[in-house]
Amino acid sequence: MVATAVRNNIRTLRFEHGEMTQQVLAEQVGVTRQTIVAIEKEKYSPSLEVAFRIAAVFGEPLDAVFSYEPDAR
């Protein structure tokens, strides 16, 4: 799939949170692990609600986790 214009730091944040697994993050966010994989690889843009939930898991504001870079597609 064409990469989305939404960039993220999920991999880094998982590392900084004790090497949190994708499965644990998925369970805390309330999505499947495959969706976390797709978001992390920037092949799927999450809904705003899921994006907020991911940021909340890491205790970060939304723009510390996600950024919008349309030219980087």
Place this chain on the structure above:
Amino acid sequence: MNMSFSEKSAWGLLIGLVIMSWWYFPRAFAIVDASDGPAALGAISVFCVIGLVIFEAVYHAVIAARGGEETDERDQLFNLKAERNAGFVLGIALFTLVGRILATSAVPELGAMTALVIAVWILFAITVSEISKVLWQIWYYRISS
């Protein structure tokens, strides 16, 4: 391949529908061509539906037992997009069928279609549309994983 429950479900539905179509439609068209009537068609239809239901029930029980049944927004989005695309396929197929029926009055050599033949063609169109739906679902899953 790392697949979610919904993607595995789509694969199962694809396999079931393709096998069903491969078995059912050659027989159904042969029956209506031979004018064997609705009883023979009904018999193979019932057999086919029961076979498909059993296959899907067993398949989904197995994949649910092996990995849970959770779905999320991504599954819903891909399902909706696939349904939208399948709707186009169904529309085109049905308009083609209507055109064929109407063409009979303009070109009598084509021969009139009986109600049974039309029914089988409608079922064929619905099945093709369903197969296209699961193919679209699988496509969306594969390109985003």
